[in-house]
Amino acid sequence: MRVNPCLSCGACCAHYRVSFYWAETDAAFDNGVPADMTQKVDEFLAAMKGTQAFPCRCIALQGVIGTSVLCSIYDRRASVCREFEPSWGNGIHNLRCDEARLAIGLAPLKPESWMDPNNFPKAA
Numbered sequence: 528m529r530v531n532p533c534l535s536c537g538a539c540c541a542h543y544r545v546s547f548y549w550a551e552t553d554a555a556f557d558n559g560v561p562a563d564m565t566q567k568v569d570e571f572l573a574a575m576k577g578t579q580a581f582p583c584r585c586i587a588l589q590g591v592i593g594t595s596v597l598c599s600i601y602d603r604r605a606s607v608c609r610e611f612e613p614s615w616g617n618g619i620h621n622l623r624c625d626e627a628r629l630a631i632g633l634a635p636l637k638p639e640s641w642m643d644p645n646n647f648p649k650a651a
Contacts, residue, residue: 537593541588543578551573613636614635
């Protein structure tokens with residue numbers, strides 16, 4: 528069984544600017560990123576509010592970073608969020624995930640971070 532360590536992290540949402548093409552918002556199509564949660568970067572880009580300056584925290588991030596978090600617009604999140612792969616989530620190491628986690632005081636993920644500790648073999 529796999530667990531999702533992202534649900535107890537949130538570091539990427541509190542470390543990086545979340546910018547994307549403005550036409551991903553609901554100003555351009557239904558079910559896009561809520562435009563009222565974004566701000567204009569330039570003629571082509573929008574960014575999630577809260578991620579333009581440090582310290583940053585995406586407006587859509589709910590919960591306590593490093594403990595229990597979720598994205599309030601998960602099904603409508605921007606492509607940059609959909610494309611950000613956490614370390615080892617797909618079997619590949621992501622240094623940017625490590626960087627964000629270290630910035631908030633969490634250790635980098637390891638391949639075993641995705642395994643449910645309740646399913647580890649028990650010693651005899």
